[in-house]
Amino acid sequence: TQLLEQSPQFLSIQEGENLTVYCNSSSVFSSLQWYRQEPGEGPVLLVTVVTGGEVKKLKRLTFQFGDARKDSSLHITAAQTGDTGLYLCAGGPRVHDMRFGAGTRLTVKP
Amino acid sequence: DVKVTQSSRYLVKRTGEKVFLECVQDMDHENMFWYRQDPGLGLRLIYFSYDVKMKEKGDIPEGYSVSREKKERFSLILESASTNQTSMYLCASSPDRNPSEAFFGQGTRLTVV
Numbered sequence: 001t002q003l004l005e006q007s008p009q010f011l012s013i014q015e016g017e018n019l020t021v022y023c024n025s026s027s028v029f030s031s032l033q034w035y036r037q038e039p040g041e042g043p044v045l046l047v048t049v050v051t052g053g054e055v056k057k058l059k060r061l062t063f064q065f066g067d068a069r070k071d072s073s074l075h076i077t078a079a080q081t082g083d084t085g086l087y088l089c090a091g092g093p094r095v096h097d098m099r100f101g102a103g104t105r106l107t108v109k110p
Numbered sequence: 111d112v113k114v115t116q117s118s119r120y121l122v123k124r125t126g127e128k129v130f131l132e133c134v135q136d137m138d139h140e141n142m143f144w145y146r147q148d149p150g151l152g153l154r155l156i157y158f159s160y161d162v163k164m165k166e167k168g169d170i171p172e173g174y175s176v177s178r179e180k181k182e183r184f185s186l187i188l189e190s191a192s193t194n195q196t197s198m199y200l201c202a203s204s205p206d207r208n209p210s211e212a213f214f215g216q217g218t219r220l221t222v223v
Contacts, residue, residue: 009150031209042114042200042214043153050209088152090212097166098143098204098212102152 003027004089004101012107016078021104023089024071032072034063037086037103079108113137116201116215123222129188131218133201139213140206142184143168144176147198147217159184160206191222 005024013019023032031050035043047056049065049072056063060083062075076083086105092098117132135142141160145153145168155168157176165176173195177185184203188195198219202212 006152033209033211035212040216042202042216043212044214045211048209048211097155097158097168098202098210099155099169100145100153102150 003099004091006087006089006101006104008104009102010105010107012109013079015081015108015110018075018077019079019106020073020075021087021106022071022073023101025091026070027091027093028069029091030069032065032069032089032091034072034074035088035090035100037088038084043086043088043100076106079106081108081110084108114201114203114213114215116199116218118218119216121218121220123188123191123220125192125222127188127191127222129191129220129222131186131188131199131201131220133184133186133203133215134182135184135203135213136182137203137205137213138181139203140181141204141210142178143202143204143212144174144184144186145200145202146170147200153200156186191220193222196220196222 034046037043052067052069054065060077086103088103090100143158144156159165159178175187201215204210204212
């Protein structure tokens with residue numbers, strides 16, 4: 001059983017569509033992070049959310065941390081082909097003990 | 111720019127061989143991690159280290175050991191490689207603050223034949 005459950009596992013959409021992916025846990029986190037990984041590369045941090053209910057925007061990407069700090073969502077508006085990649089959420093019981101979800105593999109078709 | 115460098119991008123080893131995967135970071139980070147990444151399973155933590163010579167087991171330490179003799183270097187050792195250790199191995203480092211951010215290397219794709 002993974003500490004962080006991500007859904008959906010795969011998502012394929014057309015350019016211009018909106019989408020939301022989810023990261024859920026039964027544990028409370030002091031912070032959650034979202035990373036994006038492109039083929040052949042390591043994951044790269046997109047955002048860190050810290051406060052319950054927090055919303056952060058990164059251009060067309062909107063990240064939300066649940067009020068209870070157990071879950072998070074990533075919403076992409078008007079997806080572009082450059083958004084294609086593996087989206088991972090991460091958190092951990094201690095700052096130096098980080099766990100990752102299995103990820104959502106997003107494909108945006110032209 | 112933070113840089114985490116893994117010694118090899120691709121590696122092919124035979125069953126039973128001892129395998130060393132090396133990782134070096136240049137940002138004086140306290141924490142370093144080794145993960146393996148397999149389709150459908152995401153990143154699974156093998157070991158992490160929060161200081162020189164300090165290490166803790168992650169979720170899947172069996173068949174692996176690690177070494178951290180210097181702050182910038184974290185090595186993963188496969189004592190006797192097996193085919194089920196064929197995987198992508200990712201090294202990461204992070205500063206010891208909360209919240210923190212992990213910086214990853216490009217990964218080593220290991221194939222054990």
